[in-house]
Amino acid sequence: VRKISTFCASFLKSWYLIGREDPRRVVHAVKVGVALTLVSFLYIFQPLFEGLGKNAMWAVMTVVVVLEFTAGATLCKGLNRGFGTLCAGSLAFLIEVVAEKSGKTFRGFFVGASVFTIGFGCTYVRFHSKIKRNYDYGVLVFLLTFNLISVSSFREENVVPLARDRLCTIAIGCGICLFMSLIVFPNWSGEDLHSYTVRKLEGLATSIEACVSIYFHDEDKDGNIVDVKATKEVISNGYRLVLDSKSSDESLALFASWEPRHSRHCYKYPWQQYVKLGTVLRHFGYTAVSLHGCLESEIQTTPSVRALFRGPCIQVANEVSKVLLDLASSLRTHRRCSPDVLSDHLHQALHDLNSAIRSQPRLFLNSKKNRSAAKHATNNNLMVALPSAKTDVAALVEKRNNNINGNTNNSNKVKAQPVLRPTLSKIAMLSLEFSEALPFAAFAALLVEMAARLELVIEEVEELARQASFKEYEEEDLVS
């Protein structure tokens, strides 16, 4: 008995959790129940039943099939169903008119042939990717209705009242569905897509921060080794949301495009821009996966080497994740973000990382003479490194300009490099053992790569803000 009761408890709990996770699910289930009860009144109340008769069945069917979780999905299905039924009805009527005058045998042949042709045509049309995406259900309903009408008209004498009643009941069903999904506690696909995008940005931010803090966690010896596993969970949870987002992004955007706009500012809300942003974020996410791969890799740089770059690396990661969080909060509040604020600190952090990497090899020389030489070189180097770091960051910015200006910038860069290189290659450096430094180099390169891709993300978010006419950026709004 105890076993059964614990089983029951866990069973009930799992169902409770489904509702807990997203309370809108419970609301939606109640809505479906209410809609079905409403529609079954068509049968139960005598006066209503007399008007519609057994065709009331079609209203029940419509409610069951059309009422979906979000308003966009319901609209999409409902309109598809409506148009499909209408088209099929008129086509069947046309064929009926043509076949009317012929004999019974010829008519049977004719109906059979048209059923085959339409069946073939509709099935073939459904393979077209564009139609599959938007109108798959409509074509299905068209095929279904056409068959039902043309076949049953073969036995029925007068098909017009049948078609009229059926259309009428389907309209009632659709009406109830639209009322339930658009007016009673509506769930908007567009809002889902919006908050999903915000959560993706935040997930990436926490993932990157956690990644870097684990990579350098050997350094802080204050006993927080226990939660490494938990942090790794955080990392993969952060980017997992992004990686497999393609299909959910696309279907949400599709449904959202069916929804009436609920913004005052723009005529057509740019849902496709969310999909584009999602693509860029996915590519950003691949870098995060590779960064995570650096943690898991078997060949690791020694902690002492990592310690040298701890500061700048954490700085860059923090800046990147701060930018992502800023973008997320600006999206969340429907405000534009200020790109100047975003790039400034990151610039500084990249510069620090760059100079740390450049100044580092000298730290491995332990003789006094070399160290002073190194100090001298570092001073030299800092002055040199400054513009060079700028070119690094500038390169990211120039990427965009490159697309417009062609290769004119390249010649500038080719000119800039020879000035730097001789200065540095003259300095004799004791390098790290290369294949040990390799993993760290990969880690650093991925961080830099991430900063580069960040630019693309910012670009897409700005484009989104522009297209959706978000509110202008204001200084005091940044504190959220």
Add this chain to the structure above:
Amino acid sequence: VRKISTFCASFLKSWYLIGREDPRRVVHAVKVGVALTLVSFLYIFQPLFEGLGKNAMWAVMTVVVVLEFTAGATLCKGLNRGFGTLCAGSLAFLIEVVAEKSGKTFRGFFVGASVFTIGFGCTYVRFHSKIKRNYDYGVLVFLLTFNLISVSSFREENVVPLARDRLCTIAIGCGICLFMSLIVFPNWSGEDLHSYTVRKLEGLATSIEACVSIYFHDEDKDGNIVDVKATKEVISNGYRLVLDSKSSDESLALFASWEPRHSRHCYKYPWQQYVKLGTVLRHFGYTAVSLHGCLESEIQTTPSVRALFRGPCIQVANEVSKVLLDLASSLRTHRRCSPDVLSDHLHQALHDLNSAIRSQPRLFLNSKKNRSAAKHATNNNLMVALPSAKTDVAALVEKRNNNINGNTNNSNKVKAQPVLRPTLSKIAMLSLEFSEALPFAAFAALLVEMAARLELVIEEVEELARQASFKEYEEEDLVS
């Protein structure tokens, strides 16, 4: 007129291409047409119509809704539909028995309440991820049928013959669908999944090879700059197939699990193992994306530096892609692959890359004295590098053992490293300018990472071969 005709031509061509791309689509469309014509005979032929009457409509509906492209999908939908209808019918019958004796008003109330409860329950149940995946359609049909029966039984006196006829027609419809999808030119989801997995492996192989050949293409000055863009297409096409494969993998595996097995050797074909392999391949693909990112990155290593590592890098990439192609061909022919053959050359290539990286810094010294020292060091180094490269590759293999043996290997490695490092750190090397070498280091690290992940891919393919009892590996079969 010309405009219209060109439009028509391009329109027809686009439809022709859909069929050309996969001729099974045309066959499927014909099958649907034939099935619909068959089912409409139920109406057209007098004797058949007299037996079934207007319930023949349900057969038409079943065929339209259930007949899907692959056998697995049709079976899944058909069985779901059958069970859903049966369960709903019996439940509605039970409720009917309970409500029979009460008055009309109470009965109406009772039916309304049960409709609400079942509607709420079914909708809520559909949010359960496991049920959503496997039985979503069944629950929908259950809800639909229950509503139709319980509501129409309110008006109908004797509900049993109605239910019987309806079940009978649905069975006829399902029978036609199953005949069409299982016997007439069947398309198996399992085979699709299988060939899709093979194509993913091949795509990754070509992608990696193209990536490396572009990275080093500056070196061969024989005028093949033109097809860089085409090659980039090849790269992204190669891995794009892998990246967004999650949902298609899962649905194919789901449908495949409904299909009757068509292999003699094993009882339950391990379709879920294909999904697992897909996950590993996706993670492998993320590395390929990062590798591609190295090509696109703004900060690039100079061609002269790259030229130094051209040989070994191309070697490693070729070996990796060769292994992938071997895996693909072994999958395709349902044979086991030999893991020894796969690892040997890769081992050698990784070793070459490692020693190239280690020996490289000395090449930048141009003075004679240093060069001879470098030569001496290289000789020394080669002997040292041999075991160290082994540890690199051994590390990949040990990864698996680590999971089992815990951290016992770590102590070995800690012991092994100090022996190598002093030897090498004594040699003064002139390093590259670090932030220029960084991109190349990332490239090399990604290649090594790829080799590490390859081990996981091989593991999953082997597991798949074991579970699906592929034929044993034979030497002569490798030439395919």
